[in-house]
Amino acid sequence: METTASWAGRLARLAPVRVAHVERAAFDTHALSAGRPLEGAAYQQGTLRGFEVREYLLAKFGRTCVYCGATDTPLNIDHVHPRSRGGSDRVANLVLACIPCNQAKADRPVEEFVTDPKTLAMIRAQAKAPLRDAAAVNATRWALWRSLDERLPTRVGSGGRTKWNRTRNRLPKSHTLDALAVGKLDTITEAARTVLSVACTGRGSYARTTPDKHGFPRLRRSRSKQYFGFATGDLVRALVPVGKRKGSHSGRVLVRARGNFDITTAHGRQAGINHRYVRLLQRVDGYAYTLRKEMGVSSPA
Ligand SMILES: [Zn+2]
Structure with missing residues (x-):
């Protein structure tokens, strides 16, 4: 709920958002x-x-x-x-x-x-x-609506209305298009063709020891979270000129003290990439971003 509210706030700062529409309950x-x-x-x-x-x-x-x-x-x-x-x-x-x-x-x-x-x-x-x-109303959605309404004017709709709008406008079923169909509206004239998907990844653990089953420190973790200028979770691109990992790899990095990093790409994990080949794209900020095509949205004639 806090993630959603916080992103609504971010978007409202970047774009002239005047009102938010929230699906508060399954039906009215x-x-x-x-x-x-x-x-x-x-x-x-x-x-x-x-x-x-x-x-x-x-x-x-x-x-x-x-x-x-x-x-x-x-x-x-x-x-x-x-x-x-x-x-x-x-x-x-x-x-x-x-x-x-x-x-x-x-x-x-x-x-x-x-x-x-x-x-x-x-x-x-x-x-x-x-x-x-209790069955009709989802408590989280109520809380989300209250939290959003503190930031910007927020209207509510039902899930029944969302489906009605989606069906009348002949939109295929997807989370993004459903979001577009929330609330009172007449006609949807345009839908996004590319979607930025934001997922919470967290910022890692602050604990610098790993406890045993009694809660006593068992392993001591490094004080440093950064190696060679990179932190686990940073978005990076590696250009590997030679060897088994030869090629270009973009994704989130897992750092190691010795300088052999792993990169989680869209096509899987590339292990043991030397830090010298790695360039920073974006610092870890607690979110993972992916762009994807919105399925079923036809191009304008
Ligand atoms: Zn039956």
Whole structure:
């Protein structure tokens, strides 16, 4: 949470960021109770409320078919009391069913499809039971929103709205494009094609001894964290003119007192590279940076 908030602060200093949008919860509970009934097949796709309802049901039923317990399978929204017999679209009448169960039940009443009275009572109770707040709201996301809002104006959206925006704008599913689709918006006209990915790597340990199992010092580590001007974690490029490691290697370095460094590159680790061939690109700052292509974003026509 602190990393995200700190990066929002950094970006706001570098670029004219006026407002942040945060996905605070999986779905918006107000959108579930208020408003019109779901029309036709609209609850499966299309409307904002449809997306909110789907996210709500996924959380409530733990992505599981209520009839057979199947998980990891596409789930349909099923009316406990069928619509064709006057069943309502209120969430208390909706459950999640796998496609085989959903098709087998068709528009029969639930008591015709589920014959075991115990199971039947359980499904009805589960459908009626409201989802507890703890399951609906992620505490970390709330804390993140509060922390961001101290730095810059921060609006909130739901996961249901993110998916609705993504679907309406025909964006493929990815973390970056989902970030673009958070909050209230009409149209996404442009998406990034290259993404800078920032990961926390830490700054190493400050302890200069390694303890044994009783907590007594066992090994003494070097006072120095730097050798030949490099620290473990620095971003470097090595140009090796000769030998087994001949070539150019860029990545994060692991330093050793004797001057034989390891470099972790995108293609794996290169061990035992002499410090004389190594040039500094960027000092270690606790983060690892990688650039990658955003998949599925087409070039403008
Ligand atoms: Zn099923």
